[in-house]
């Protein structure tokens with residue numbers, strides 16, 4: 099058998115480089131996932147006191163949440179989002195949503211008032227997305243009385259802090275185009291269309307959602 103041609107060698111080198119990058123990315127996600135409480139190193143972000151709110155924030159994997167908190171999370175998600183889901187091809191299904199929200203990899207950032215009652219949550223996960231190590235924000239939901247007081251922005255800042263201090267490449271999320279409040283909110287926070295967001299013409303019908311992200315400046319410069 100003769101020696102490999104230059105072209106074949108180049109291909110092999112490229113494959114090895116790609117494999118090394120993927121291994122590195124998998125290791126970053128595993129390392130992020132090995133933390134029980136990624137908020138523990140950021141004491142300053144465990145309190146939100148602004149515009150008359152005095153809230154405590156905590157971060158837990160779904161397996162450590164009480165049944166009553168799980169009920170709060172599901173009920174707020176349903177109250178805020180059911181109509182939006184029904185107004186597009188996703189539709190709403192209690193069982194499916196509850197099961198998605200309770201998957202083992204789900205983590206929650208929760209804000210509570212001084213009585214210990216939850217008023218907001220974010221469901222997020224550390225994951226690989228098209229090979230990139232990311233913090234995927236599945237949900238951000240606030241009860242109506244605490245909105246437009248900077249809490250949503252503060253919670254997204256916490257997710258960014260957690261993601262970027264773990265060297266993940268981006269914070270990424272899906273937003274429904276017919277939810278203008280959320281779209282404006284993420285625009286105000288400088289989230290931009292991610293390059294994995296569906297392009298126009300990709301689907302027969304107009305796509306009802308966009309994928310937005312904020313990139314880690316240490317990785318994308």
Ligand SMILES: CC(C)(COP(=O)(O)OP(=O)(O)OC[C@H]1O[C@@H](n2cnc3c(N)ncnc32)[C@H](O)[C@@H]1OP(=O)(O)O)[C@@H](O)C(=O)NCCC(=O)NCCS
Pocket residue numbers: 178237238239240241244245246247248249250251252272273274277278279280282283284286287
């Ligand atoms: C969307 C949501 C998370 C925003 O959180 P919030 O705490 O109310 O937002 P903030 O006070 O941090 O807003 C930061 C900035 O975002 C923009 N913004 C927030 N909500 C907005 C809205 N409804 N319309 C237009 N702009 C909005 C504003 O520029 C705002 O700054 P300002 O108040 O100084 O003008 C919250 O309103 C919510 O839970 N909505 C219902 C559920 C939902 O749609 N979740 C998103 C699913 S993807």
